[in-house]
Every structure is written in structure tokens, then in C-alpha cells.
Amino acid sequence: MGGPRLEVIKFGFYVFFPLGTMIYFGGPDFYDQHVKTIKFWPDYETTHKPPTTSSEIREELEKMKTVREERWRKALQTKQAESAE
Secondary structure, X not given: OOOHHHHHHHHHHHHHHHHHHHHHHOOHHHHHHHHOOXXXXXXXXXXXXXXXXXXXXXXXXXXXXXXXXXXXXXXXXXXXXXXXX
16 A cells, blocks of 8 residues: 555644644634634624613613514404404
8 A cells, every 4th residue: 555654744744734734724813814803793883782670671662662563463364354254
């Protein structure tokens, strides 16, 4: 087959290739150039902020209630339209 030299080369490849990729892709230069530039998380201002005061909680509950009622009305209308056909 290949002999001992080939086995040494294969062993070196098996050991040092993963190490080289970890060193290259895990380095701070790669992170700064390629990973940091990706805007993954949304801005803090655009994320959902839960209500803190009781009036804000009531307002949010009213909004949720109206949305739920609208969804129920639409579902009822589609159900009635299907049964009428």
C-alpha cells in the first residue's frame, strides 16, 4: 500500500487540518471582519418592551382583546361562509 510515510502524512493531515481551521476561524481577526459585521439581533429600541405601569398593562390587555375578538369574528365569518355554500 502506501507505506509508513503515507501514514505519517495522513496522521499529520488528520491532526493539523482541524487545528488549522479552528485557529483560522476562531481567531479574533476573522471574527472582527466577518462575524461582527452581521447584524443579527434587532436594535433595542425596536424590540418589545413589556408594560410596567398598571395603565400600560390595561391598554395592552385591551389591544390583545380586540385582536383576539377580530380573529374570532373572521373565523366565524369564514365558517359561516363555508356552511352557506
